[in-house]
Amino acid sequence: MRKLQxxxxxxxxxxxxxxxxxxxxxxxxxxxxxxxxxxxSKKNQNFNxxxxxxxxxxxxxxxxxxxxxVLNLKDIKENECLQxxxxxxxxxxxxxxxELFTKEKNLNFFHNKSIVxxxxxxxxxxxxxxxxxxxxxxxxxxxxxxxxxxxIFFRKEQxxxxxxxxx
Numbered sequence: 564m565r566k567l568q569x570x571x572x573x574x575x576x577x578x579x580x581x582x583x584x585x586x587x588x589x590x591x592x593x594x595x596x597x598x599x600x601x602x603x604s605k606k607n608q609n610f611n612x613x614x615x616x617x618x619x620x621x622x623x624x625x626x627x628x629x630x631x632x633v634l635n636l637k638d639i640k641e642n643e644c645l646q647x648x649x650x651x652x653x654x655x656x657x658x659x660x661x662e663l664f665t666k667e668k669n670l671n672f673f674h675n676k677s678i679v680x681x682x683x684x685x686x687x688x689x690x691x692x693x694x695x696x697x698x699x700x701x702x703x704x705x706x707x708x709x710x711x712x713x714x715i716f717f718r719k720e721q722x723x724x725x726x727x728x729x730x
Contacts, residue, residue: 565687565688568688569685569687572685572691572710573685573710576685576708576710576727577729579727580708580710580727580728580729581726581727581728581729582595582728582729583595583596583600586726586728588705588721588724588726590705590716590718590721591705591707591724591726591728594707595728597627598620598623598624598627599620599623599728599730601623601627602619604619604620604622604623604626605619605622606618606619606622607619607621607622607625609633609635610622610635610652613682613712614711616730617682617711617712620712620730621652621680624650624678624680624714625650628649628650628676628678630649630650630678631649632647632648632649632650633648633649633650633651633652634648634650634651634652635651635652636651636652636653636654636657647672647673647674647677648672648673648677649674649676649677649678650677650678650679650680651677651678651679651680652679652680652682653679653680653681653682654681654682654683655681655682655683655684655686655690655693655694656683656686656690670700670702670703670717673702673717674717675717675718675719675720676717676718677716677717678714678715678716679714679715680712680713680714681694681697681712681713681714681715682711682712683711683712684708684710684711684712684713685710685711694708694713697713697715698713698715698725701723702717703715703716703717703723704716704717704718704719704721704722704723704724705718705721705723705724705725705726706724706725706726707726707728708725708726708727708728709728709730710727710730
């Protein structure tokens with residue numbers, strides 16, 4: 564039953580995901596053209612545990628937005644102190660991930676140009692629900708669902724929008 568639901572979710576994604584031609588947000592269009600569709604990148608060695616195409620995407624995001632403070636929360640300890648960060652990688656299956664997004668005060672670690680890359684957002688029904696809760700947070704203005712990963716932005720100048728993009 565679990566696999567069947569996964570395939571149904573993936574079919575939904577294929578049917579409703581959009582390309583650059585149907586996106587009207589200048590910021591997201593720019594992201595698609597200059598980051599998502601750019602294939603001239605190498606693998607990021609710090610993220611070699613994810614699929615190759617996502618490791619390359621992470622590398623392109625970090626380089627394009629010139630992000631300096633990068634954190635991989637796959638290896639973070641439970642009581643480790645967070646600071647203001649530019650880019651954070653989460654695997655949604657990590658229990659520390661849930662802690663970060665359930666407490667509203669923790670969202671203060673993210674600034675206007677912060678980007679959060681969340682892996683495995685559709686791995687199970689519970690993770691689907693968690694993804695929906697995360698993108699409903701007021702401070703999160705742009706979310707991009709790539710099916711196997713999600714990307715969120717905290718841009719104050721942008722109207723809140725959620726996108727499902729083909730990748």
